[in-house]
Amino acid sequence: MRPLQISLETAQKLSKALGVPIEQIMHMPQHILVQKLLELEKQNKAPDETEGNPDE
Secondary structure, eight states: OOOOOOOHHHHHHHHHHHTOOHHHHHTSOHHHHHHHHHHHHHHHHHHHHHTOOTTO
16 A cells, blocks of 8 residues: 655644654555544534534
8 A cells, every 4th residue: 555645744734633643644544544534523513513502
């Protein structure tokens, strides 16, 4: 399997966001990386949705 075709800056940002070493990001299968990014996005949206309506 060849490394992901992403820039170093992108790999660094993903590494920081996911808490995974850059080397692991570069050799991670693309479908797993996409799955982790979706999970991260859901986690980031969850607190926003729980704030609810200010009228409540």
